[in-house]
Amino acid sequence: GAVVSQHPSRVICKSGTSVKIECRSLDFQATTMFWYRQFPKQSLMLMATSNEGSKATYEQGVEKDKFLINHASLTLSTLTVTSAHPEDSSFYICSATQGRAGRSDYEQYFGPGTRLTVT
Amino acid sequence: DAKTTQPPSMDCAEGRAANLPCNHSTISGNEYVYWYRQIHSQGPQYIIHGLKNNETNEMASLIITEDRKSSTLILPHATLRDTAVYYCIVRVGRNYGGATNKLIFGTGTLLAVQP
Numbered sequence: 001g002a003v004v005s006q007h008p009s010r011v012i013c014k015s016g017t018s019v020k021i022e023c024r025s026l027d028f029q030a031t032t033m034f035w036y037r038q039f040p041k042q043s044l045m046l047m048a049t050s051n052e053g054s055k056a057t058y059e060q061g062v063e064k065d066k067f068l069i070n071h072a073s074l075t076l077s078t079l080t081v082t083s084a085h086p087e088d089s090s091f092y093i094c095s096a097t098q099g100r101a102g103r104s105d106y107e108q109y110f111g112p113g114t115r116l117t118v119t
Numbered sequence: 120d121a122k123t124t125q126p127p128s129m130d131c132a133e134g135r136a137a138n139l140p141c142n143h144s145t146i147s148g149n150e151y152v153y154w155y156r157q158i159h160s161q162g163p164q165y166i167i168h169g170l171k172n173n174e175t176n177e178m179a180s181l182i183i184t185e186d187r188k189s190s191t192l193i194l195p196h197a198t199l200r201d202t203a204v205y206y207c208i209v210r211v212g213r214n215y216g217g218a219t220n221k222l223i224f225g226t227g228t229l230l231a232v233q234p
Contacts, residue, residue, distance in 0.1 A: 004162075034221070043206075044163065044224040093162050095222070108222055110162035
């Protein structure tokens with residue numbers, strides 16, 4: 001099956017610094033990638049949708065200047081948390097789909113997640 | 120907002136069938152029912168999906184009522200490794216572009232398989 005990886009799996013950073021999380025589709029070309037955030041004992045919350053070669057679409061309430069998303073290639077998307085603060089500590093999960101416009105019955109594959117702790 | 124309703128938790132004895140219900144009374148004609156699960160501290164895992172016919176794969180079976188307003192995910196022989204949060208999601212199946220690809224997660228059902 002399709003595999004999505006994330007790097008790093010966990011990261012600890014100091015308040016005020018920026019941290020970059022990578023999401024890669026290993027054996028397929030991902031036209032669309034998604035970024036989710038999950039706080040303890042809560043469900044996944046979609047942050048943004050990213051199509052290769054275009055700007056990301058952010059969900060309501062998500063600060064686009066704080067969570068920078070780049071999807072420069074069909075196998076890589078990055079999420080940069082800028083000027084991180086303790087409240088940004090969370091589990092960040094990406095997913096990817098190879099679906100193209102007009103294609104039916106496509107799947108979304110998830111990465112293993114990145115645990116971010118801001119001290 | 121999530122379009123599905125699931126019980127917050129269920130228990131199941133190891134080796135028995137686990138039947139997880141989901142209500143989706145406002146489902147549209149072009150929306151599929153998807154099931155994912157999330158084992159603690161891991162990314163979600165796809166299980167199965169269907170439109171109106173019952174579906175079966177190596178992991179589970181999906182039973183969708185005739186009016187499509189509810190469905191049941193069946194794990195035929197639950198094991199301890201099936202302990203996870205199970206999410207039922209409705210979504211358009213055809214890819215019209217980025218916005219319709221979205222998976223909106225509700226609170227899911229925490230299935231605890233007991234030894």
